[in-house]
Amino acid sequence: MPETIIIPDFSLSPRIDQVGIEERADRITKRSIKKESKVSLLKLGLSMIDLTTLEGKDSEGKVKQLCYKAKHLLDSYPSLPTVAAVCVYPSMVKTAKQSLGSSGVKVASVATAFPSGQTSLDIKLEDVRFAVEQGADEVDMVLSRGKFLAGDYNYVFDEIAAVKEVCGEARLKVILETGELVTFDKVRRASDIAMYAGADFIKTSTGKVSPAANLPVTLVMLLAIRDFYYKTGRMVGMKPAGGISKAKLALHYLMMLNEILGGDWMNNHWFRFGASSLANDLLMQLMKEKTGIYQGKDYFPID
Amino acid sequence: MATKRDNTLKLKFDSARKLSPAPESRSSATIRPRYDLFINGKFEPSSGKKYFDTINPATGEKLSEAAEANAADVDKAVKAARNAYEKCWKKMPAKERGKYVFRIARMVQERAREFAIVETMDGGKPIRESRDFDIPTAANHFFYYAGWADKLEYAFPNRTAKSLGVAGQIIPWNFPLLMASWKIAPALATGNTVVLKPAETTPLTAMLLAEVIQEADLPPGVVNIITGGGSTGAALVNHPDINKIAFTGSTEVGKIIQRAIAGTSKKITLELGGKAPNIIFDDAPIDQAVEGVVNGIFFNQGHVCCAGSRLYVQESVMNDVVRKLRDRIETLIVGDPMDKNTDIGAINSKQQLDKINKYIKIGLGEGYDMYQSSCVLPDRGFFLRPTIFTNVAQSSRIAQEEIFGPVLTIQSFRTDEEAIEKANNNPYGLSAGVWTDKGSKIFNMTAKLRAGVVWANTFNKFDPASPFGGYKESGYGREGGLHGLQPYVTF
Incomplete structure (x- = not known):
């Protein structure tokens, strides 16, 4: 029997204390990750990457190269995982899908008039439909920040629910664009709306707005996921995106995930990094752990 | 139905606790096999030649041993403090006094890692806390009160603050170095001299501080640090030439001290349970x-x-x-x-x-x-x-x-x-x-x-500029901030 989930009044979403969040996030950065823990988390981090290219100047050639990199992170290092997905615009989904073939690497497509979302619902749904038809396994939609900030929570909720329906089998990531929401109270409220409306993932940022992802805002969203899980029994994934380019920072994110949501979330079905240059820093650190020396960046192909 | 499920859901945190060891290196600090009393600027054994062990509570192993000061040693320390007070510290220009306290602050900061390691090994607290809280906050207290030394006329406008004399200070084992700094810094800044007794289970960082004080070239006798147990503390409290007692510790002992000084002119601050x-x-x-x-x-x-x-x-x-x-x-x-x-x-x-x-x-x-x-x-x-x-x-x-x-x-x-x-x-x-x-x-x-x-919306926040102290059985008098100067002066 499908269970009923009661939709709460989103204007009553829990309040967030900014100072407390920042202190907690800071404390997680004090964790010292060494030896075996470090190696296994670096590898886990690699497997969680959504290798991303979202430029007006993207070409088929670039996307093909990116897909090859997704499957072959560093052939000289045996038994590395592949990344989780390649994230592209809808027009590149077909190319990516063909290049990745049966590798298991997913294709994620941004949609709904990414990155601003400033268009009508019909056009957004058409955008999503096109991406799914082209073969996207995952859809990264943007939250209508204008409507949200104006307090029109029902509109935002219905829009996400409509997109979710069009997604069908594809998993839906909802980008909150936290840099435009500004306060943690709003980030929490937007997280709640997205999850109750059917998001499979909540994601911090498009990467086009500064600030993008950071540890405190990710903490607010992870806590929202935990509360949602306890209320409904449904797991929701988390994707911080933008500005995560260093392995050390990625390890902080993983420690945060581990301490807030625990072992069930420690895999690429429930956590992703939206990043393009993070992979090479993770690889560089892995090689350092293996050989004891740092190698120059030219020893790691860029894409 | 949702409520029932609500109560059975569980998150798994085993993996969050299982991290590869990341130990701080022990070799970055030296712990001597034995520590003597610090009296009149010199380290010397107790007259009873007795020592007590201090152990690492994380292993139960002996770390070092410290001299047990008896009544004669306490008397010697108080005399040294009195002598330094009358002949030197009382007369020194406040600005010069401040310089010494600043010097101690800087040296504690410079040797912060060493202090943190010793504090953790002797007391059992996590290195994250001694490194990020205890030692930096202790240094901050010295800095803060160093700044007050030559500004007492602004702390107490239209009044002339005078030092008291010799302060006997007894501190607990929970924040050994930090409590030493809470006690020593305001006493020195206001022109008093000190005889300090650290707790029996955690004497080591106080002795390290004694080394810093010696290196800082503080005039001999201005700070004396004597180790020992309850009887040492009692001898200090009961010594007739003490002008002021500052005690942090249990309410039980606080009451004993208060009884002991009843009828004397000793000033007292108690920070208890x-x-x-x-x-x-x-x-x-x-x-x-x-x-x-x-x-x-x-x-x-x-x-x-x-x-x-x-x-x-x-x-x-x-x-x-x-x-x-x-x-x-x-x-x-x-x-x-x-x-x-x-x-x-x-x-x-x-x-x-x-x-x-x-x-x-x-x-x-x-x-x-x-x-x-x-x-x-x-x-x-x-x-x-x-x-x-x-x-x-x-x-x-x-x-x-x-x-x-x-x-x-x-x-x-x-x-x-x-x-x-x-x-x-x-x-x-x-x-x-x-x-x-x-x-x-x-x-x-x-x-x-x-x-x-x-x-x-926060808890356990400390700042040298903020006064700290209790109501009722938690004691009286304030430490820290402007208020923390008052117990060490008279008008």
Whole structure:
């Protein structure tokens, strides 16, 4: 029997204390990750990457190269995982899908008039439909920040629910664009709306707005996921995106995930990094752990 | 139906606790096999030639031994302090005095890593805390009071502040170096000389500080540090040539000291025990409140006189708070204090561990629900799992008496008045915490809570510029800030 989930009044979403969040996030950065823990988390981090290219100047050639990199992170290092997905615009989904073939690497497509979302619902749904038809396994939609900030929570909720329906089998990531929401109270409220409306993932940022992802805002969203899980029994994934380019920072994110949501979330079905240059820093650190020396960046192909 | 599932869901945190060891290197600090008394600028053995062991509570192994000062040694130290006071320190221009205190501050900062390692090995607290809290805050106290030395006329406008003479200072084992700095810094800044006795179980950082003071070229006798147990402390308190006693420690000993000096002209400040209420309202940011509760009671294994050991939760959010608290406790890493990832280190001594266990037994005997983290404890040393008791009665001993360990009691309340009444209904009054999103409620609560420090939406925050001290059986007099100068001067 499908269970009923009661939709709460989103204007009553829990309040967030900014100072407390920042202190907690800071404390997680004090964790010292060494030896075996470090190696296994670096590898886990690699497997969680959504290798991303979202430029007006993207070409088929670039996307093909990116897909090859997704499957072959560093052939000289045996038994590395592949990344989780390649994230592209809808027009590149077909190319990516063909290049990745049966590798298991997913294709994620941004949609709904990414990155601003400033268009009508019909056009957004058409955008999503096109991406799914082209073969996207995952859809990264943007939250209508204008409507949200104006307090029109029902509109935002219905829009996400409509997109979710069009997604069908594809998993839906909802980008909150936290840099435009500004306060943690709003980030929490937007997280709640997205999850109750059917998001499979909540994601911090498009990467086009500064600030993008950071540890405190990710903490607010992870806590929202935990509360949602306890209320409904449904797991929701988390994707911080933008500005995560260093392995050390990625390890902080993983420690945060581990301490807030625990072992069930420690895999690429429930956590992703939206990043393009993070992979090479993770690889560089892995090689350092293996050989004891740092190698120059030219020893790691860029894409 | 959703509610039923709500209660059976569980998150798994084993992996969060299993990290590869990340130990701080022991070799960055030197611990000598034996420490003598620091009297008149020199290290010398006690006249009784007796030494006592100081152990590492994380292993139970002997770290070093310290001289046990007897009455004759105390007398010698007080004489040295008196001599330095009359011949030098009293007459020195305030600006010059300040320079010495600044020098000590800088040297503590320079040797911070060494201090942190020794503090952790001798006391059992996690290196993360000694590195990020104890030592930097101790240095800050010296800096802060160094600045006051030549500005006393601004601290006390239209009055002339004069120093008292010789201060006898006795400090506890929970924050050894930090408490030494709380005591020594204001005394020196105001022109007094000092005889300080560190706690019996944690003498090492005080002796390291003695080395710093010697290197700083402080005139001999201005600071004397003598180690020993209760009898040493008693000799210091009873010495007739002491002008001022500053004591931080248990209420029991505080009362003995107060009795001992009755009828003398000695000035006194006492900073004693506590059983702080931490109050969570239903409109509070719950996750941050839970984090504050964890910092309030598990900081330094709960060996904190202002620890938030009595939690009051508004009944409508009780289940939420308890579940989140349990989740958070599961992620706390308990173990080797020298590991940089350790959240909860070793209980300071066997004696203290026994005392805490006695209270846990009382709580269980009274039939309260106990929850402990599922973490595995090291097989040697003195360790305890973080512990919470729920549905505790106000009249229970575990909710009334100071446990001084990682043990939290939780009670529910319905109205603001009830929270205030229960929070104030305790012999202690050192600190309190209030968690709510509503500013007006904060002001209403803080005005009515009878505690020296009330934190709102945070807990265990310390700053040299902020006064600290208690109501009722938590003692009297203030340390820190402008108020902290007053006990060391007369007009």
